[in-house]
Amino acid sequence: MAKIPYGINGPIVGGVGSVVGSSWKGEPHIKKKYKKRKKDVTKTELGNRSKFGEGQRWLQPITDFVRTGFRGYTERIEGFLAAKSYLSKYAWEGTGADMRINPALMKVSVGKLPLSNDIAVEKKEDGSLLFTWSTEAVPGGSRFDQVMMLAYDIEKGQALGVSTGQLRSTGSDTLPMPPIKGATLHIYMAFNGFDRTTQSDSVYMGAISY
Numbered sequence: 001m002a003k004i005p006y007g008i009n010g011p012i013v014g015g016v017g018s019v020v021g022s023s024w025k026g027e028p029h030i031k032k033k034y035k036k037r038k039k040d041v042t043k044t045e046l047g048n049r050s051k052f053g054e055g056q057r058w059l060q061p062i063t064d065f066v067r068t069g070f071r072g073y074t075e076r077i078e079g080f081l082a083a084k085s086y087l088s089k090y091a092w093e094g095t096g097a098d099m100r101i102n103p104a105l106m107k108v109s110v111g112k113l114p115l116s117n118d119i120a121v122e123k124k125e126d127g128s129l130l131f132t133w134s135t136e137a138v139p140g141g142s143r144f145d146q147v148m149m150l151a152y153d154i155e156k157g158q159a160l161g162v163s164t165g166q167l168r169s170t171g172s173d174t175l176p177m178p179p180i181k182g183a184t185l186h187i188y189m190a191f192n193g194f195d196r197t198t199q200s201d202s203v204y205m206g207a208i209s210y
Contacts, residue, residue, distance in 0.1 A: 051099065055087045058101050058154070062108060065150055065161040068192060069109030069199060086110065108150055109190035109202035114138045116168060121187050121205045127177045129208070131189055135171040143169035144194035148202070151175060151185040163192055183210045 059066060059080065066083035073082035091106035092099055116133040124130055131149050145168040150161035166173035168191060177185075190202040 051088070051092065054101065055084055057157070059083055059087065061157045061159045062150065062152060062161065065148075065159070065163060066108055068163040069107075069111075069148065069190065069202060071111070071199060072197070073110060082110075083108070103152070103154060103186040103207070104204045106204070107202045108188045109148060109199050111190075111193075111199040111201065112140075113145065113191055113193050113198045113200040114141045115191060115200050115203065116141070119189060119203055119205070121189065121208075123208050123210075124174075127179070127210065129175040129177060129185075129187065130172060131165075131175065132172045133168070133189075135169055141168060141191070142194045143167060145191045146194070147173050148188075148190040148192050148199065149173065149175045150188040150202075151177065151208075152188070153180065153183045153185055156183065177210075180210050184208070185210065 063080055067079040070079050070082035070086070072078055073086075077085060087101065087106055091101050091103075093102045093105065094100055116138055117136060118132070118134040120132050122130045122132070129149070129151060131147060133147070135143075137143070146163075147165035147168065148161070148163045149165055150159060152159040152161075160175065160177065162173075162175060165175075185208050187205040187208060188202045189205055191200040193199055
């Protein structure tokens, strides 16, 4: 049974016949009720389900990071869901059984904030990662923006990231790394706006072996 708490012209809450009223981020929506299918699942559908599940697993270890990186992605979608949408559209390559997620095609941050020039990363003797960039002012950026750094061991599903690192004006920051012998880390960098209203696109900086 449905309810109309806002009057006859207001949004529907609950089911009416073959439709269900619901709300997403304060906006009312109507959708069809789920019906149990009678046909067998196709190979294409199985492939899509596998792709969906793999994308979910790939993003899980970096959930907190992409919540910042995909902040305000669109008016209706942001954070983890936006990252999952981006991954599904742009980060897959190959076909059929050879399909895989290419880390170089994935962004862990998307936004209008500009990047700095001369971005680089270096593994130090103690295993830490030194990120560097130009301190030269960039149009649309602030010296008080903060660096975002991510090192992701995809094979083991472990990640270490910082979304509020050193200021853009400092030109460098270090990401300490625990003992991780034998790991391959995929490295990303971006900038987080000083007023937290936007962030930059991330840069894939390659893979570093330990």
